[in-house]
Amino acid sequence: MTRVITYGTFDLFHEGHRRILERAREHGDHLTVGVTTEQYDEQRGKLNVRQSLMTRIENVRASGLADEIIIEERDGQKITDIQKHGIDVFVIGSDWTGKFDYLGSYCRVVYLDRTAGVSxxxxxxxxxxxxxxxxxxxxxxxxxxxxxxxxxxxxxxxxxxxxxxxxxxxxxxxxxxxxxxxxxxxxxxxxxxxxxxxxxxxxxxxxxxxxxxxxxxxxxxxxxxxxxxxxxxxxxxxxxxxxxxxxxKTAYSPGFVQMVALARSGSIGEIRSVQATFTKLVEGNPRERHADGGSTRELASYPLLAIAKLLGTDVRDVQRDALTLPGSEIDDYARLTLRYDGAIGTAVVGLGVKAEGDLVAAGTAGYLYVPAPWWKAEAFELRFEDPSRNRRYTSRFDGEGLRYELAEFLSLITHGRTSSYKLSAADSTFIASTLEQALAQPPLGAAPAPVAAIA
Missing domain, CATH: 3.40.50.720 (NAD(P)-binding Rossmann-like Domain)
Structure with missing residues (x-):
């Protein structure tokens, strides 16, 4: 008897799932199906699983395609399962091509091409x-x-x-x-x-x-x-x-949401200043360096998001100091200064200039420090005059982080809501308005070439 195993979340069991199980069965005589727990899905970055583990197991059972169903709840379990159940063939979708090659030491590994249109x-x-x-x-x-x-x-x-x-x-x-x-x-x-x-x-x-x-x-x-x-x-x-x-994406990442909540809770007193920097060196002539690109258009949304969340949107004045480097048509570096009643926000962005990409929110009782890259907010600290009070927090930032914005988008649709507290219409309008004011201020001309040293 040839024993086959496959794994999945099997949330909202559908025809695509059924087709995977049918094709998995074609590789042997006995099919074992591993269904992931909610906790394991969360650990591996899977978001928005809607159905309970027992419901998902029952749906797989009802398909009549599984000879045996097991629960997957931790990393490394696949090797144990393969050995325990005497598995000959491990089958998984082509989305994971190469990911499970290491199992080839224990059984044959098969990646199934996705059937176009069956989903x-x-x-x-x-x-x-x-x-x-x-x-x-x-x-x-x-x-x-x-x-x-x-x-x-x-x-x-x-x-x-x-x-x-x-x-x-x-x-x-x-x-x-x-x-x-x-x-x-x-x-x-x-x-x-x-x-x-x-x-x-x-x-x-x-x-x-x-x-x-x-x-x-x-x-x-x-x-x-x-x-x-x-x-x-x-x-x-x-x-x-x-x-x-x-x-x-930053607006929806777990660490950033937690960081904003802690800072706005009064933990560092009244916030008087927010300084956020986002720079990267871009070579060649990609989209960012075209005429409709530039540091302000491409990157300023991130620090402006942090400023809006920590200082609010009632800004009095916006000032931009920007620099165009030799041979460039766009601003390669810019500093935006937002003046509030009793506070100042500073956003530093650059495509041709590199700086430390951290965030500091200064308060009347302490300050918040988020190291580079702050826009992922995987770790941040609350720091005080008395160092014994300092606290460090860590959070997840899975993959590229784009899954967080999509999960929030889908959650709003699913629950019939049209606004997210993580990034509201008012926040987005504030960012657009600030960009408008900043871009209306022309950058400085290209910097002069360096003067040759006199021998």
Whole structure:
């Protein structure tokens, strides 16, 4: 007898799950199915699992395809299970290609190609069904987003839209999506929601068109570059009764949410200053360095998010000091200063200048320190005059962090809410308005070439 084993969460059991089990059975005479616990799913970064362990086990049993069902609850268990149950073949979906090659020392490892078009979208239930998500754009962020989406239960990326058919088809093939199109209207007709990861100047018109069509929208930052555009988009979303959420991943990460709550609870007294820096060195001529890019457009949303969350949105004045380096068309470095009544926020961003990427919130009783990269907030400290009172906190930041924004987006839709406290319409509008004011102030000209030393 040839014994086969496979594993999964099997949340909202659907035709795609059934097909995997059927194909797994083809590799032997006896199929053992491992179902993951909620705790293990959380440890491995799987978010938004809706059904209980017992419900998921019962759904697998009801399929009639499993000869035996076991529970997976810890790392390293697969090796033990394979040895304990005398397994000959380990089967898993192609999403995990290469991940379990180490099991080849214990049994044969088979990665099953995904059957195009056979997925959770085929069981779209009225209550708690699978959200069909369309991807707009095929650039770097979209390529990172689709793999992250697989860690969020209840949603499936099904199609992609770009202006160029070759890039759309290549993206769809690489990520095993059901379709590719160059028509935005076609995409909207075939999905429930869109993730917009196109160039900045396309965010507003694409978001507006999707909202008008009654689709939920998760839009990459910046959602808009003017306060008026942001206000109009959120008003349209409210009118159509759909969710509009800006995809600033930091806002939804567990560590950042905890950090904001602790700082705003009075633990460091009244916050008088927030300084946040986000810089990276970008080589060549990628999108960030095009005319509609630059440090302020590309990166300022992150520190402005922190400033908004820690100091609020009632700012009196915005000042930008920006620098354009030789041979560049955009601001390679910028410092934004936001003046409040009784507080100052400072955002430092750079694409051609590197600085320490930390965050410091200074209070009247102590200060908050988040080391680089603060936008992940995997660890932070509350520090005081008396060092014995210092406290250090740690949190998770799984993968690229994009799963957190998608999980929040899906949660809002599932529970019939249209606003998130983690990043509200007011927060996004504040960021857009601040960017508008900052970008209206031209950067300094290109720095002069260094003077040669006199021999």
């Amino acid at each position: 959770s979208t085929e069981l779209r239930a009225a209550d708690g069904g699978i959200l069909r998500l369309g991807i707009v754009g095929a650039g770097r962020i979209a390529r990172r987003f689709v793999p992250e989406s697989k860690y969020v239960s209840g949603v499936e990326a099904v199609g992609v839209c770009t202006p160029h058919r070759s890039s759309a088809e290549a993206f769809a093939a690489a990520h095993e999506l059901s379709f590719a199109t160059t028509s935005y209207d076609d995409l909207l007709d075939r999905v429930d929601a869109v993730y917009i990861a196109s160039p900045h100047d396309a965010h507003v018109p694409q978001t507006r068109a999707a909202l008008a069509a009654g689709k939920h929208v998760l839009c990459e930052k910046p959602i808009a570059l003017t306060g008026a555009d942001a206000e109009q988009l959120y008003a349209l979303a409210a009118d159509r009764g759909v969710v509009l959420l800006e995809a600033i």
